[in-house]
Every structure is written in C-alpha cells, then in structure tokens.
Amino acid sequence: MKDGLLTVQRLQCSHCGGELPIMGRYVTFQCRPCFRRCIITDDGLAPLNVYRASLPEEREGTIVYLPFWVLRADVDALRKNISSVMTGLTEISQKIATMKIEADTSEPDWVLELGMNLMGADARGPAMIDSSNLSKRLPSRARLEHILGRMEAAGRWHIYIPAFWTTNTRAYLKIGHLMTRSQPAFHAERFDDPERPVMCVLGPEDAVRLVDYIFFATLPESIQTCSSFMKGIHLEVANPVLIEFPFLESSGSLESLVGGFHIQSQMVDTDPTE
Numbered sequence: 001m002k003d004g005l006l007t008v009q010r011l012q013c014s015h016c017g018g019e020l021p022i023m024g025r026y027v028t029f030q031c032r033p034c035f036r037r038c039i040i041t042d043d044g045l046a047p048l049n050v051y052r053a054s055l056p057e058e059r060e061g062t063i064v065y066l067p068f069w070v071l072r073a074d075v076d077a078l079r080k081n082i083s084s085v086m087t088g089l090t091e092i093s094q095k096i097a098t099m100k101i102e103a104d105t106s107e108p109d110w111v112l113e114l115g116m117n118l119m120g121a122d123a124r125g126p127a128m129i130d131s132s133n134l135s136k137r138l139p140s141r142a143r144l145e146h147i148l149g150r151m152e153a154a155g156r157w158h159i160y161i162p163a164f165w166t167t168n169t170r171a172y173l174k175i176g177h178l179m180t181r182s183q184p185a186f187h188a189e190r191f192d193d194p195e196r197p198v199m200c201v202l203g204p205e206d207a208v209r210l211v212d213y214i215f216f217a218t219l220p221e222s223i224q225t226c227s228s229f230m231k232g233i234h235l236e237v238a239n240p241v242l243i244e245f246p247f248l249e250s251s252g253s254l255e256s257l258v259g260g261f262h263i264q265s266q267m268v269d270t271d272p273t274e
C-alpha cells in the first residue's frame with residue numbers, strides 16, 4: 001500500500017520466478033526451488049536474509065526460535081538530540097523564571113495609586129507553578145550522561161523489536177525491552193533451512209516505527225515521566241536485520257538463552273502451524 005493505493009502483486013520469487021507459498025499471517029516467504037527468502041515491505045516484496053543466533057550452550061528441552069528485528073542505534077545523533085532538547089527546555093524554564101521576577105517587581109503605577117495588591121499570593125501563584133513544574137520535568141543531566149556513556153562505551157547499541165506473533169501487545173513492550181536492556185553478545189549465521197518457516201509478522205518499516213516505543217521503555221521512570229523532554233526525543237536507527245533467537249520452553253515459561261531472562265510462555269504464540 002502506497003499513497004492510499006492498493007497494489008496487487010503476485011507472490012513470485014524475484015530470483016527464479018518460482019511461486020511462493022501462502023504464509024497466512026507471516027510476512028516472510030521462502031522460495032521452494034531456490035531457498036531464497038523475501039519479505040513484504042511497504043514497496044512490495046524485497047529479498048531478505050535471515051540470521052539465527054547460535055545456542056550459547058547445549059540445553060535439554062524444547063528450543064524455539066523467535067524472530068526479532070535488530071536495529072543499530074545512532075548514539076551520536078541521540079547525544080545531539082538530547083543536548084538540543086535540554087538546551088531548549090532550559091531556556092524556556094529560565095524565561096518563565098525571569099517573567100516571574102519581572103511580574104513580582106513591576107507593579108503598574110495605577111495599581112500602586114489605587115493601593116491594590118495584585119501581586120498577592122493568588123496572582124503570583126500560576127507563574128510560580130509553571131516555573132517549578134517545568135524544572136521538575138527536566139531529567140537529571142547526570143542521569144542522561146550515565147545512559148549515553150553506557151551506550152557509547154558498549155561500542156554499538158541495538159534495539160530489539162519482537163517480530164513474532166502475539167495477541168498480547170504488552171508482550172511486545174516487555175520482551176523488546178528485556179532484550180534491548182540486556183544488549184546480549186551472540187554469534188549468528190545465515191539461516192536458510194527450507195523446513196523451518198520464519199515466524200515473522202512484522203515488516204522492517206514497522207520495526208523502525210516501533211523503535212522509540214521500545215527504546216523509551218528501557219529508560220528509567222524518572223526520565224520517562226518528563227513529558228516535555230520525551231516529546232523531543234527520537235532515536236535514529238540503521239538497517240533492520242532479522243535474527244532468530246533461541247528460547248527454552250518449559251512449563252509455562254520461556255527462557256531467553258541469549259538474553260538471560262524468563263517470560264511467561266502464554267505471552268507468545270510459538271506454534272507456526274496454527
């Protein structure tokens with residue numbers, strides 16, 4: 001769909017012309033004759049490489065592989081973005097404080113002549129509230145510096161967007177948040193096994209649209225609640241890569257073998273045949 005026009009495209013391999021199998025809710029396809037994969041994007045079918053992270057260690061039990069879009073964050077751009085938003089908000093905050101002082105010290109002559117006291121507690125109230133509220137809404141610079149420093153020290157910082165099917169929208173936030181927070185080290189290889197469909201329901205453009213949503217969830221609450229600040233923040237990312245990560249399924253829970261966390265398994269639909 002582009003500019004409100006619905007285009008109909010044949011499900012055909014762009015490499016060998018082979019017909020692609022219908023995949024239901026999944027947006028990734030694999031050509032049977034040539035094994036190449038492709039994905040539905042905003043501009044139609046596009047070739048796709050899928051990677052699979054190796055198991056860090058052998059584990060007993062059922063391993064399920066769940067796909068994530070992994071996007072590299074531009075930390076330099078984030079630092080500039082944060083700095084300009086903070087400068088802007090600090091200026092506004094100072095302006096409000098100055099206006100308050102001017103309001104306090106400059107009573108019009110006619111007010112004085114009439115012996116009125118308009119600058120009593122009630123009249124001064126709103127200006128004081130605005131000023132103190134805005135300064136409270138500015139996140140701590142030390143806190144921001146700590147977060148940026150950690151991202152820079154890591155060398156690279158990735159955002160993990162869950163790409164598997166779930167009816168539970170909270171699961172997107174939670175699992176994406178946990179993977180992003182853990183910034184796991186892993187080894188991944190191209191994955192072309194024709195017997196294993198990739199359970200991906202999310203296109204790369206939609207993954208990019210969800211980046212801020214997931215990134216914001218990883219920030220401390222003291223920053224998340226600074227609404228004027230948060231409104232100005234946007235994380236730039238590059239090249240979404242689709243990677244499947246191993247999870248160990250056991251009695252009601254899924255353990256991320258790469259991310260080192262557990263989630264309840266009913267949050268995720270791990271059955272590709274459904």
Ligand SMILES: [Zn+2]
Nearest residue numbers: 013016031034
């Ligand atoms: Zn093909």
